[in-house]
Amino acid sequence: MKNKIVIAAIFLGLAITSIAQGPRYAESMKKNIETLDQKPSIENYQNAANNFERIANAEKNQWLPFYYAGYATVMQAFSGMEPGNMSAALDKAESFLYQAAALEPDNSEIAAVMSMVITGRMQVDGSQSMTLGPKATAILSKAMSQQPQGNPRVMMNLSQNLYYTPEPFGGSKKKALELMEKALQAYDTFNPASELHPNWGKVYIESVLKQWKG
């Protein structure tokens, strides 16, 4: 009898959890991830970032909502903000990414977006490129060996890093192009762990390649 009660209790617990959160988490995440691909505007990204932050605070053990909150905030920063606001947005994005990394250490997706935060800071103050550039490079180089491997977003960011780094500092437009093409190919083999895991960037890479080859 006791066993039955335990089993029943477990079943009950599972039932409540799945009803209350399971499908909702996936659905909400999916809905918000879709909005990220819609019209890129400061308001749209702000809205998405707020939604992800809310999910993140309700779930607490999931790194993806923090990751997307960080990603949406970075994209917001890149949507034509004036330098002061951009700087504040990048700080906020960084704090989301730190929270994501605390739950999911050594993840290359988080590293890819972190490198975008640094790129943003170089955009705010060009005179800092000499100190910040190598930092972005270090993060991305490490990410190359982290999970998941063959990540096209890491390759894309590293490629752009190479493209805009002066040659004496180890930059190379030729290698950048090769790497960007490699990143595009990676979408054929790269399998995100779930439909909620990051899988963005293909359209962007295509547009960059068109421009570089143009």
Place this chain on the structure above:
Amino acid sequence: MNTHTLLTILASVFSFGLHAQTTLVSGRVTDARNRAMQGVSISLVDTYDGATTDSSGSFRFSTTESGKWKIIASYTGFKKWEQDVELNGKEVVLNIELREKPDELTAVIITAGSFEASDEKRITVLKPLDIVTTASANADVASAMRTLPGTQQIGESAELFVRGGEGYETKQYIDGMVVANPFFSTSPDLASRGRFSPFLFKGTLFSTGGYSALYGQALSSALILESIDLPDRSEASASISPIFGGGQYQHLAQNKKSSFGASAGYTNLSLYFNLVKQRPDFFKVPEVWNADANFRVKTSSTGMLKMYASFTQNRIGVRNPDIDRIDLKNAFTVGNDNLYTNMSYRERISNRMKLIAGISLSYNVDDLQQEVLDANNEPAAGNLPFFIKNKNFNLSNKGLLVQARAVFDYKLIGLSALRFGAEHWYSRDRTGFNQFKPIALNDHYSAVFAESDIYLSNKLALRTGLRGEHSSLLNRTNIAPRASLAYQFTKRAQISGDYGIYYQKPQTQFLQFERDLPQMRADHYILTYQRINTLTTLRLQAFHKEYKQLQKTGLDTNATGSGYARGIELFWRDKKTLKNFDYWVTYSWLDTKRNYLNFPYELQPNFAANHTANLVLKRFFPKINTQFNLNYQFATGRPFYDIAFDQGSEKYIVRDEGKTIPYNNLSFSINYLTSIKKAFAVVVLSISNLTNSQQIFGYRYSLDGANRVPVLPPARQFIFAGVFLSWGTDRRQDAINNNL
């Protein structure tokens, strides 16, 4: 419990879901001035439900939760707003007012009066790289500071003369510990350089007055340097120039928890002096040997222990014509050995408390000699007057300084903080002059200090500090209060006021003869207006400084000297207007007079010019990987005096006086970044005084006043060329090649 009850429970759970009602939550968010706030996140805590406000500050969302819940509204830079609500199907309408939160990025800055260079803090006027790329500085920290307002253009000394203060009134601190001999020893009227490379530091704070109670023994100004933590990677580097050569290796452990490194270098100006003619006759061309070593270890996620030791040795010998007798020369020889060690430790002891501690030891030996020579550079013989014979001397000085220090930093609410600590300096100074018995001076100097930063709001902050000092040598205790008040009237613009009393022990040469002297004292009053944006900075400062208890010499040595300094300073930096182009402009107006040393009455000292201006330009051309730096420095003429003892009136009198010609210096430097084989290389070329204009720093008079000689730089221009190479482990290349 049986299966039936279980089913009943399950059924009730499901039915609960079915019967859930929907509640509408809506409202509007404004700031303290009732302006609509867009982008504010409204959330029902622990649920996904919520909304973001639109451009009118309005929001609306529905939720199926019921009962008592908490709603929060949050926005970057504002305090979180929260309220409990009852969800029961009836629409909840909220009018929310958000208040600004004290935040380092938006809050008023207490230390607005100082110049900070840091990569870590976002809001700084300078970046560490600026120190290296300033055209006139040649990678010397103090020279770079000379492009900031409040400093004098002094060509005959490496020291920083700030706001009517002597060079010794500016002290340098490394990781909290004072540096006893920051510059290489040199002969009179010949500028030397700082001992420490700017690459050792990640942060520089230059306070031209009104600095924190955590530091002491500097009447005018504090140059606070913070050494770097772990390097980013292992690296070997080399410097090659016709003037010097050096090598360095820095190793970062695999686990990135510790690092060690060492460097060595040799400087010799013979080749350069053969190419570029120098005015004085250097019979011993300046020569420097230096070596240093460091060890740094991350003791925990928040702890850091750093050790640094450096040894430097330099030699100079220079001959100049004797000022009193045309047939004679003075040969001056300098020998200097210096050891500096510093160990610092910092750790977060608890959530709110941080400890910063350190010990340092420095030992400096100076051997200075002057010899009167005849026209053939042989020791002058014959029947020479007493005052000429007296010019032959041997002066040796051995100085030891040991310092220990601990500071606790306690975080109060918000940005408010309390700092307190203590330090102890033991100094032993032994000076020998000719055949006389050496004079020894030992001092135990102790200080306790406390300082509180209180943010009354995001806009208004008050800092109060107190420093108590005791010197066993002087047998005196001093209490030095400090205070700052800062008010921000718009997000970018603020005004602040600083007040403080500063003490400094009299210079050793006075203490050797008279110990019962009080400390010199300066009272600072500073008013600062600052408008700082991400890419532009405007700063206006007005100050008044009162000097008391300065040394008087002449008829008798006492501490009745006094003086004042007041002025207005401007700093404007702009990185915004033109892409890749960065410039700053400074202007300083100074009015100062003092009655000290043998001055018969209050005079404007010979290191003070009334107007000083600087223009610093930096432009990076990415296409050719080259940075061009230009620096123009201007100062109006400085006064000079012939002060002599008048036998008739038995008083010191000003026998002659005048003003030097204005000072002009246009410097230019190029940094070209390239790669040579596998090394990253920076090629540097710099030229001072491009226009080859005459620079006169003052005049020296003969004993009888009949002859005066200008104080000039050893050569009108200084040209430097060098290559700096570094080889690092660049993991990016591996990462790329593995993927291509």
